[in-house]
Amino acid sequence: MQTFQLEEHNSMTLFIALNMIRETQDASLQFDFCCRAGICGSCGMVINGRPGLACHTQTRDLPNHITLHPLPVFKLLGDLSVDTGTWFRNVGTKIESWIHTTKEFDPTAQEDRMSNELATQIFELDRCIECGCCVAACGTARMREDFIGATAINRMARFISTRATTAPRPITMN
Amino acid sequence: MRVFESDVLCIGAGLAGERVAVEAAQAGFSVICLSLVPPKRSHSSAAMGGMQAALGNSIMGEGDCPEVHFTDTVKGSDWGCDQEVARLFAETGPIAMREMAWMGVPWSRVVPGEHTYYKGGKPFQATEKSENEGLIHSRAFGGTAKWRTCYTSDGTGHAVLFTLDNRLLQLGVDVHDRMQAEALIHDGQRCMGCVARDLRTGELVGYFAKATLIATGGYGRIYRATTNAIICDGGGQITAIETGVVPLGNMEAVQFHPTGTVPTDILVTEGCRGDGGTLLDVNEYRFMPEYEPEKAELASRDVVSRRMTEHMRKGFGVPSPYGEHLWLDIRHLGEKHITTNLREVYDISTHFLGVNPIRQLIPVRPTQHYSMGGVRINKDGHAYGLQGLFAAGEAACWDMHGFNRLGGNSLAETIVSGRIVGAKLVEFLQGYETVFSTQSMKDAALTVKGRIAALLRGTGDDCYTLRNAMQDTMMEHVGIFRNGKDLEAGVAKLQELLERSKNMRLASGNIPGPNGELSMALRVPGMLKLALCTAYGALMRTESRGAHAREDYPERNDQQWLNRTLAYWKEGDTLPTLKYEPATPFYILPPGDRGYGGGKIITADISSEKNSALRTTGVRRATWDAI
Numbered sequence: 001m002q003t004f005q006l007e008e009h010n011s012m013t014l015f016i017a018l019n020m021i022r023e024t025q026d027a028s029l030q031f032d033f034c035c036r037a038g039i040c041g042s043c044g045m046v047i048n049g050r051p052g053l054a055c056h057t058q059t060r061d062l063p064n065h066i067t068l069h070p071l072p073v074f075k076l077l078g079d080l081s082v083d084t085g086t087w088f089r090n091v092g093t094k095i096e097s098w099i100h101t102t103k104e105f106d107p108t109a110q111e112d113r114m115s116n117e118l119a120t121q122i123f124e125l126d127r128c129i130e131c132g133c134c135v136a137a138c139g140t141a142r143m144r145e146d147f148i149g150a151t152a153i154n155r156m157a158r159f160i161s162t163r164a165t166t167a168p169r170p171i172t173m174n
Numbered sequence: 175m176r177v178f179e180s181d182v183l184c185i186g187a188g189l190a191g192e193r194v195a196v197e198a199a200q201a202g203f204s205v206i207c208l209s210l211v212p213p214k215r216s217h218s219s220a221a222m223g224g225m226q227a228a229l230g231n232s233i234m235g236e237g238d239c240p241e242v243h244f245t246d247t248v249k250g251s252d253w254g255c256d257q258e259v260a261r262l263f264a265e266t267g268p269i270a271m272r273e274m275a276w277m278g279v280p281w282s283r284v285v286p287g288e289h290t291y292y293k294g295g296k297p298f299q300a301t302e303k304s305e306n307e308g309l310i311h312s313r314a315f316g317g318t319a320k321w322r323t324c325y326t327s328d329g330t331g332h333a334v335l336f337t338l339d340n341r342l343l344q345l346g347v348d349v350h351d352r353m354q355a356e357a358l359i360h361d362g363q364r365c366m367g368c369v370a371r372d373l374r375t376g377e378l379v380g381y382f383a384k385a386t387l388i389a390t391g392g393y394g395r396i397y398r399a400t401t402n403a404i405i406c407d408g409g410g411q412i413t414a415i416e417t418g419v420v421p422l423g424n425m426e427a428v429q430f431h432p433t434g435t436v437p438t439d440i441l442v443t444e445g446c447r448g449d450g451g452t453l454l455d456v457n458e459y460r461f462m463p464e465y466e467p468e469k470a471e472l473a474s475r476d477v478v479s480r481r482m483t484e485h486m487r488k489g490f491g492v493p494s495p496y497g498e499h500l501w502l503d504i505r506h507l508g509e510k511h512i513t514t515n516l517r518e519v520y521d522i523s524t525h526f527l528g529v530n531p532i533r534q535l536i537p538v539r540p541t542q543h544y545s546m547g548g549v550r551i552n553k554d555g556h557a558y559g560l561q562g563l564f565a566a567g568e569a570a571c572w573d574m575h576g577f578n579r580l581g582g583n584s585l586a587e588t589i590v591s592g593r594i595v596g597a598k599l600v601e602f603l604q605g606y607e608t609v610f611s612t613q614s615m616k617d618a619a620l621t622v623k624g625r626i627a628a629l630l631r632g633t634g635d636d637c638y639t640l641r642n643a644m645q646d647t648m649m650e651h652v653g654i655f656r657n658g659k660d661l662e663a664g665v666a667k668l669q670e671l672l673e674r675s676k677n678m679r680l681a682s683g684n685i686p687g688p689n690g691e692l693s694m695a696l697r698v699p700g701m702l703k704l705a706l707c708t709a710y711g712a713l714m715r716t717e718s719r720g721a722h723a724r725e726d727y728p729e730r731n732d733q734q735w736l737n738r739t740l741a742y743w744k745e746g747d748t749l750p751t752l753k754y755e756p757a758t759p760f761y762i763l764p765p766g767d768r769g770y771g772g773g774k775i776i777t778a779d780i781s782s783e784k785n786s787a788l789r790t791t792g793v794r795r796a797t798w799d800a801i
Binding site for chain 2: 092115118
């Protein structure tokens with residue numbers, strides 16, 4: 001367990017704090033930030049016991065003593081960096097996370113119609129950014145290596161709802 | 175060193191990179207995608223707005239067609255774009271959007287009946303036709319003639335990127351994430367792949383490929399204040415220019431946005447000012463009416479950015495550990511308005527800045543946003559200078575954006591150019607065989623090892639110091655409004671930094687494994703070269719066009735500057751070598767007035783033998799239908 005001391009500034013987030021530590025105190029510190037705007041899902045970590053996105057976690061909302069751990073369940077790469085990419089690719093392949101259709105694309109034809117209500121519904125289910133926080137917090141995922149986790153179940157719901165593109169009919173799982 | 179071999183190597187797996195990968199995989203070729211991060215985390219995922227395409231399904235898009243989209247794009251580019259490419263883009267747009275719908279993108283759709291829409295902040299009623307129910311809808315964006323921006327609620331980039339990545343899973347494409355491309359493998363004639371560094375282990379890995387694609391996005395990270403993600407450091411462009419034979423196009427064409435927030439540089443919408451928000455300085459004084467008596471905060475983006483910069487230079491900026499900034503005040507708009515119409519602004523301010531805009535001021539400053547320039551490719555996506563090298567998306571200069579890109583057009587470019595370049599790459603590969611040179615791979619690997627060895631021996635500045643100095647120099651000297659004196663000083667400073675980078679030292683010492691500091695240190699010299707291409711290109715272009723604005727040369731000079739800058743870097747040089755080519759092979763839309771942004775034009779008779787930029791190539795007029 002490494003300990004660092006930092007002076008807090010206004011509007012300091014963990015993104016700013018960790019980069020300051022790396023640039024002024026310990027250049028070997030490993031962590032993953034990418035968009036730093038809460039949208040790419042790279043910076044999931046355990047912050048004082050709870051998984052969350054570090055980039056939009058402000059230090060002023062935390063006590064003076066902040067403990068950071070890498071997300072459990074995912075393979076540890078070093079310090080606060082874990083391999084979520086491989087995990088999500090594996091589970092995505094397992095649940096066949098793509099549109100299943102035999103229909104070929106016709107570049108000369110107009111698009112198939114869809115109700116805006118359904119499109120919005122699908123998008124709401126598509127919002128997940130695969131940050132891994134829910135998987136890391138999940139007791140079952142920690143105990144069972146074969147558990148696909150909440151993200152995959154959500155993703156399956158997203159693809160199932162796509163099937164309802166024509167007149168209402170019972171939705172079945174393949 | 176581990177070596178992989180494939181038909182196609184995509185360096186970068188965002189929207190453009192993955193769209194090309196999908197095209198190649200669908201055609202049965204083996205594809206490997208390299209990415210700094212898991213592909214779904216690419217910066218494409220942050221794009222919210224939408225993709226422009228002339229579908230004409232919505233009532234406000236009625237009568238839209240590719241020719242109108244083409245016209246908007248050419249005007250937007252301030253006539254700097256390649257009109258053949260712009261036309262190709264506009265025509266392919268609708269097909270590409272429909273194809274994405276087939277792949278699963280949940281585009282927002284037309285709902286028939288009366289709706290309340292907004293124009294210039296004012297609501298109005300419009301009726302969507304019932305015969306268009308369920309077709310792909312479109313919203314307004316960036317002052318276009320018709321509303322044609324296709325979108326999925328508020329997360330278009332995310333929706334399309336995830337759809338493409340899912341398709342990549344389906345097609346079984348190999349994705350190697352946490353890989354940083356360090357050098358292209360080439361022999362001066364052909365590109366044969368790249369040598370990359372594995373960010374899990376620190377090892378070098380070789381990739382042989384018949385066709386290599388650069389799709390690494392923009393290079394905003396050469397600036398201190400940028401909306402770009404951390405990974406947008408121009409990695410692909412660096413490998414291209416360091417070959418010595420591949421040029422970068424129009425690097426001086428950089429787009430800024432007036433209100434990026436501080437410290438995270440997340441954009442705050444223009445709607446704040448549109449709804450009545452004001453800009454204040456360190457004394458909480460509203461300064462804009464002093465500079466722009468008529469329009470104040472509602473002057474054009476370029477003008478607002480300029481005035482903000484001017485005012486801070488005079489010493490009225492608010493000091494902060496994150497650099498100087500100004501204040502955006504929306505308190506007087508009231509709680510109800512802020513938490514509904516400006517909800518996004520409220521969320522950004524509270525989540526990232528710890529600022530409650532109902533009671534507090536929002537720190538803002540002009541922020542770099544988009545790179546029009548990049549690896550110069552022809553209309554088919556082939557990079558100039560090396561056979562077997564391609565580029566697509568923001569990393570490329572195709573050139574549909576010229577000197578200013580329209581909102582919604584860059585997102586559309588990713589999948590439209592991805593589709594077109596992907597098809598041409600597939601065509602290139604049909605029946606193509608080549609020889610992979612172990613000597614060339616060895617040379618590339620030795621180059622990278624040499625750099626690492628130099629860093630371990632170095633005794634000078636650490637990479638963060640040099641990077642910060644570069645970023646500050648770019649903000650100060652190569653910003654929104656430029657002039658000869660500042661540009662010269664900027665170029666000199668960057669040259670000094672490049673020299674100092676030769677003796678760069680690793681503060682963390684020789685730590686085995688990934689070593690984040692080493693990753694950054696390996697990038698810095700290349701970023702300095704991109705910065706010099708940008709600064710020097712800006713210095714040499716003695717006119718104003720689109721986003722490139724010179725205070726000392728305020729006119730758009732069609733007589734001498736209807737061309738595109740090509741920046742080459744010869745090994746050992748301290749400055750790029752600049753060449754120029756005509757902006758476009760022909761004019762469907764002859765140069766004219768954009769109708770916004772102001773400014774005077776020195777006109778050119780494009781058929782005139784006397785026009786120096788056009789003389790040697792016989793650039794001609796053309797009509798839409800004749801092409």
